[in-house]
Amino acid sequence: MSSCLIAKLSHYIDLSSDDCRLLERLEKNEREYSAGTDVHTIGMEVSHMHVVKSGWLYNYLDLPDGRRQIVRIHHPGDVLGLPDIAYNDASSTLRASTDACLCPFPKSHMDEIFVNAPRLTALLFTIAVRDQVVLIDMLRATGRMSARERVSYLLLDLLARLRVTNKEITDSFKLPLNQSEIGDTVGLTNVYVSKTLKQLQSDGYISLDNTQVRLLNEDAMIEMCDFAERYASIDTSWFPA
Amino acid sequence: MSSCLIAKLSHYIDLSSDDCRLLERLEKNEREYSAGTDVHTIGMEVSHMHVVKSGWLYNYLDLPDGRRQIVRIHHPGDVLGLPDIAYNDASSTLRASTDACLCPFPKSHMDEIFVNAPRLTALLFTIAVRDQVVLIDMLRATGRMSARERVSYLLLDLLARLRVTNKEITDSFKLPLNQSEIGDTVGLTNVYVSKTLKQLQSDGYISLDNTQVRLLNEDAMIEMCDFAERYASIDTSWFPA
């Protein structure tokens, strides 16, 4: 019974036993969601945050006419709901992309961490701003890059994130998103995602086998879209002792 | 000698005198930058964060071929550099858009706040995630909206932010960005920004007089681009006492 949350956070700092006790409290309960169901909907009052135990999920926002933007994709060990701390109502819809298991905990458990564990607070704070930097990178990609650069960026980003918790991953992973979802993430239509993926294949950048994606020339892809790795290490030097 | 930082933060919670003392320490020093100069450049090692005392600034990132994305615009009272807390090196370039006065303070002053002022920590945390929500909104606009919607979104966003500290602002403000900078913010070319602004004027949404922007029908603009106000109030109910 190892916790993916503790696994993910230990990647960055050594956790004291007090810290671990506080974190375990966040994973006391759990709940299953099947693929395609919504955990909460935009505008809904949310009192709980979640830790992802298994599965992939994503947050998205709709426009009134049905256009959609996926803004964040989540993997096991991620803490969900930090952005909603600032507001009573959910600022986006959270959907399970695959069957998923989540651990809900009340927002109010956060204040206990703030009061009792400054070092852990600093880490959560840092992860929140790290996510902000990642969003900034996505904004740059969406605002200024071509279709092939954007799709490449997304694949590189997902691979980099999966590597943090799974050292065995080398150059391929299973991508449980269909082409409409990929398009909604990078700001393209499903049709053009299909054409772009075909092109990336015929140019020798990637290979696709059903849902398995393999990056055949990661360095060239990184060069093509000026990808920046943001997950491997963060600055913990200023943290309180 | 009133502090815009304290003014901005008091908008959300009552600050204790201890809190104010900690905050005043952040504004002890100050430094002037003239319009167009860079405070720091992407990749540079940054040990300091800043409070904006006066002027407008923005953060941007370049692509290798010269394309550029502006990712955040700053006003007096803003705390700059939170995203860089996670990394040793600046993740974007910070440029003064007008002549500006900044108060630099070392990153390490933050840990003192984390240890001694949990309530203030919670507020800074909340502001960081509020900024994340704003970035998410911008990502949605950039990824899924048309030129006129994006430009409208930017104008509404700037107006909403200026209103937080300046109650007198009603429907107009001075915009110290040229059309290339507006384009780099919303992902358009300077030429198309010009055409879009002309169109918004002839459709009666806005009027422009040199750098003065007036929103003639704010409700219709909000409706057009499904704008969400994120600055007026945040959830402070869960904060430690």
Place this chain on the structure above:
DNA sequence: CGCGGGCTTGACTCACTTCAAGTTGTGTGG
């Protein structure tokens, strides 16, 4: 008076969208 940066405008181009008609794969029921 001339210079230069920022803005405007029009003609042309193109990356991506839209629409529509297949194809493929997969689960389901008879």
Place this chain on the structure above:
DNA sequence: CCACACAACTTGAAGTGAGTCAAGCCCGCG
């Protein structure tokens, strides 16, 4: 084991929103 339903993907043709290029304008400034 086949039939068929359905969602996901593919492919091509046509359309369009925004980009590119280029010329001209406006205006503050040396």
